[in-house]
Amino acid sequence: MADTADIVVVGAGIIGMSIALQLARRTRARIVVVDKGLGPGEGSTGASSAVCRHRYTRTETTTLARDGIFAYRHWPEFLELRDPVARFHDHGVLWFGGLDSEWPDREAQRLQSLGIRAAVLDDRALAARFPALSACVEPPDVASAAPHACRGGGRHLFEPDGGYVDPVDALQDLIAAARARGVEVRFRARVAGIPVEHGAAKGVVLADGTRLACAHLVNAAGPWCNAVFALAGLPCPWPLQPTRIQMAVVDRAGDVAGDIPVCADPTGGIYFRTQNRGQQLIVGSVREEDEQEQVADPDDFPTYADDDFVRAKLYLLQHRIPTGARPSGVRGYSGLYTMNRSDVHPVVGATPLQGFYVANGFSGHGFKLAPAIGSLIAQEITGQTIGFDTSVDRRFLAFDRSPIALPSKNVLA
Numbered sequence: 001m002a003d004t005a006d007i008v009v010v011g012a013g014i015i016g017m018s019i020a021l022q023l024a025r026r027t028r029a030r031i032v033v034v035d036k037g038l039g040p041g042e043g044s045t046g047a048s049s050a051v052c053r054h055r056y057t058r059t060e061t062t063t064l065a066r067d068g069i070f071a072y073r074h075w076p077e078f079l080e081l082r083d084p085v086a087r088f089h090d091h092g093v094l095w096f097g098g099l100d101s102e103w104p105d106r107e108a109q110r111l112q113s114l115g116i117r118a119a120v121l122d123d124r125a126l127a128a129r130f131p132a133l134s135a136c137v138e139p140p141d142v143a144s145a146a147p148h149a150c151r152g153g154g155r156h157l158f159e160p161d162g163g164y165v166d167p168v169d170a171l172q173d174l175i176a177a178a179r180a181r182g183v184e185v186r187f188r189a190r191v192a193g194i195p196v197e198h199g200a201a202k203g204v205v206l207a208d209g210t211r212l213a214c215a216h217l218v219n220a221a222g223p224w225c226n227a228v229f230a231l232a233g234l235p236c237p238w239p240l241q242p243t244r245i246q247m248a249v250v251d252r253a254g255d256v257a258g259d260i261p262v263c264a265d266p267t268g269g270i271y272f273r274t275q276n277r278g279q280q281l282i283v284g285s286v287r288e289e290d291e292q293e294q295v296a297d298p299d300d301f302p303t304y305a306d307d308d309f310v311r312a313k314l315y316l317l318q319h320r321i322p323t324g325a326r327p328s329g330v331r332g333y334s335g336l337y338t339m340n341r342s343d344v345h346p347v348v349g350a351t352p353l354q355g356f357y358v359a360n361g362f363s364g365h366g367f368k369l370a371p372a373i374g375s376l377i378a379q380e381i382t383g384q385t386i387g388f389d390t391s392v393d394r395r396f397l398a399f400d401r402s403p404i405a406l407p408s409k410n411v412l413a
């Protein structure tokens, strides 16, 4: 069977669906999204912690995060849907300070200069706002589990407009909003071929033999992106590596007082947030050494978390919430980051293959950035800017850019 579209997006994850919606918000072109999965959320998006924090080292990345989070915070208006399923869990994001007591003030000023609300909390302010949390400035030694005396006196950065979203709810909303604007979203539709003629991608061939011709084709295949590059015959100069990322899940103890924000603990090496109406905590790592397990086949990797990982992260969580976890309810899971080993930033936009665009290598940042990434690609393809667009120059993440200089190459970059 042969069919024609104007734009085909490969992948209905948070990136592909954000691109499709952002295109449909500005063009009547025929847009088709194809996904090999049985339904929404089978890729990285389904496993995402979907933490929405603003602070990044680079101003452009912070601005993209700000613009993405603005869309999530104004979700019904952004989608133009009256009753979306997802909601922004408005708990704020707390960055525990370490021994560098000037860092939170510097960062708060930097965020404020970009129009992002930020505050610095001392121990007393932190205890008043979040009584369950320990403000200790030194992490315990996980390896030796030696007795640890907590030490206060630090300063902590708080982003009141951060939070999180349920990632699959957000995906379902994007699919509903895109379909309402005429976008066709097909599941069980694996791209098995990409015809190329005279240096231009001409469409896709699905595994069932269906041919779909198009002028613009977007690779939003998440950890499967390298297979899509190969189908197009385009060598990718960026080292985009599917990487197993483990998470621990803990039932929250009944006597934890007050609210718990999304917490980033750079000295301890963890982040955590509530889920399931606050009844559970999920705990992930911010350490580079936990982002090294490259996966050869994104369809075949251990989806559980290793006991050692869960034990170590739970120990660090208990340091931060001494009364926090019910040890009986401890488990874990794994999902995939697509790490861009060059600079832990995605590559987004046109490629040397005419008509072939990419949005790949999100390195653990893709959920919060997605609305802004959709905006970048849609601006590039249609030439139009509209409300909710980001003003970040698309050359910042372009396929032919140089690697971005960064002090560290982990998820906190």
Ligand SMILES: Cc1cc2nc3c(=O)[nH]c(=O)nc-3n(C[C@H](O)[C@H](O)[C@H](O)COP(=O)(O)OP(=O)(O)OC[C@H]3O[C@@H](n4cnc5c(N)ncnc54)[C@H](O)[C@@H]3O)c2cc1C
Pocket (backbone or CB within 6 Å): 010, 011, 012, 013, 014, 015, 016, 034, 035, 036, 037, 041, 042, 043, 044, 045, 046, 047, 048, 049, 050, 051, 052, 189, 190, 191, 192, 220, 221, 222, 223, 224, 225, 228, 245, 246, 247, 334, 335, 336, 337, 359, 362, 363, 364, 365, 366, 367, 368, 369
């Ligand atoms: C454990 C974990 C925690 C995370 N936490 C955060 C966080 O707190 N904040 C944040 O911003 N980001 C976070 N991320 C990162 C974020 O989730 C990802 O960057 C984002 O989900 C990537 O979305 P995607 O659409 O590119 O990929 P995916 O969600 O993987 O979507 C790709 C889609 O492409 C489809 N596909 C692949 N190949 C083909 C083909 N040949 N034909 C048709 N379809 C195909 C797949 O079925 C899949 O549905 C986290 C990720 C993980 C794993």
